[in-house]
Amino acid sequence: MPVRVAVVGLGHMGRLHLQKLLQMKDVEVVALCDKEEGRRRDYPSFPFFSDPYELPSICDAVLLCTPATTHYGLARRFLEEKRHVFVEKPLATRSEEAKELVEMAKKKGVVLRTGFIERFNPTFKRALSMRLSPFFVEISRQTAFTGRGTDVSVVMDLMIHDIDLSLLLLGGNIKDLSAFGLSLVTDKVDVACADIFLEDGGRLCLKTSRIAPVQRREMLVYEDGRSLLFDLLNGRIAVRQKEGGYEEEIGRADPLKDELSEFFSAVLGSTCNPVDETPIFSIRVAEEIERRLGKVR
Template sequence: MLKIGLLGTGHLGKIHLKCIRLAKESYELIGFYDANPEIAASVAREYKLEAFDSPAELIAACDVVDIVTPTTTHYALVKQALLAGRHVFVEKPLTSTLEEARELVEICERTGLKVQVGHVERFNPALLALGDHQLRPFFIEAHRLATFNPRGTDVSVILDLMIHDLDIILKLANSEVAEVRASGVAVVSKTPDIVNARIEFVNGAVANLTASRFSMKNMRKIRLFQPDAYISIDLLDKETQFIRLFDVNDPSLDPESAQMTIETADGVKVIDIAQPDVNPVNAIQLELESLAASINEDSTPAVSIHDGYRALELAYLISEAVEENRDKIPV
């Protein structure tokens, strides 16, 4: 049983606290630290949990540190935990800057400790429903729209929302980035609130992403297009759909799926529409349990520190492209 301590008990920190307790076969929650004494006292009373006096004291008492604090604090806390010999779960984004992230990657590689980054959408049941299906997308389209919430506007929508999809798309494309183009607008805050980015990969795949935190409705959808299939992933409503083209007598056709025939230049084909089962999961609990499994099995975390670095690196490439494009627009 791994002893885990929680750093930060704000809105998301409290959710982590509850999820750690649900993951009782993986962890023993030994306590928490919060920089706000009033919040610390309130959480200690409500959850009957020990409030430690400093991050150092908490880190010394556990095997794993769960860091759910503002992004600006991630670098110092992750570094402190790693140098103390502790495994780490840290919320996304990994750090505020690429320089900080690079140093943490180096420390992680040197120590051999496990670091998992909280890109929780990797554990969304709609994405998990893809299972072992062979994916080789040529074109990826992602929309992540949210109604306005003042919480999170201290950073651009790229680091606030789009970074979720950047992590997923990097995983799906499975290729290095070749070129990035982007534009964005600050509507209600001092940083971009809506951004569109086009990412071209070395393998020829292209991704087009839009993220907005100033929308009339919420949407979190990813669409994949490849030679034999169109795949729709609704991360908000937890639905996944495969639409594939088959020869009429193809033995792999699923008789349980919806089908229709069409005339093509290559003769009659069958359009097969399948909706795989999407099993409800507690995504945060699942990502925390996956870190425990990687520690116990000495395997690579599901969302490694390298994954977190790549997503952050791409986010900064998009930010730079937004700035370059904005400079071209006459005021």
């Protein structure tokens, strides 16, 4: 029997998720939900709801693609009903809420995943496979203003991706950090820079903007004898070392489809880790960065 799923939130990401779901085997979309009734006309062949709390009981799983500030309340409700839940990042806007959701998913015996799509980026997966030993990593993420995600700061909106990647790549505990931010377009921080010092001596610099004139997603890694540039946007790697260097084309993949496939594999029991706890730690780091932003213009 296919997994019966509902998509809540039919904005940009919700529509992308729906497109992928309709291409997947063992998945049946049984309901769509969005507070804007006008979107009902775009999907006449699906049962449509404007209230997420009215979703039919036949839904085995729910994909939440709503504003970040709604994630905790909606996810909590669906977990209480013993439904599997996939939440677009961040899992919640407070680490205490994220921890509560993780514990609830464990108690109810259901799958809980957060949409950290960059984990499935083939260029980042190549970086993990290289078993790097960096002493300094700089991650830059820049995008033009879209108007999406403005219910939270750029730290929770976009930098959370790179916090997640750095925790996977570097591990280790944070010794100290400093941060700087600018609020230029919205009433939240739109540009942020965080300098993070690890207890093992490593250092990490995160630079994120959602109001940039260019689009860029790059990870620069320094380790003994060489530097490596991982272009997460264009799927390329450049390596420079004493003996010269080389470049490698990684190419494109479909990370959104891959992360959804991983979620449904967990729902169907094909993976042994139904609940991912790592978003708790990413949110804790994001919270500390927000606390350290200091005076914001």
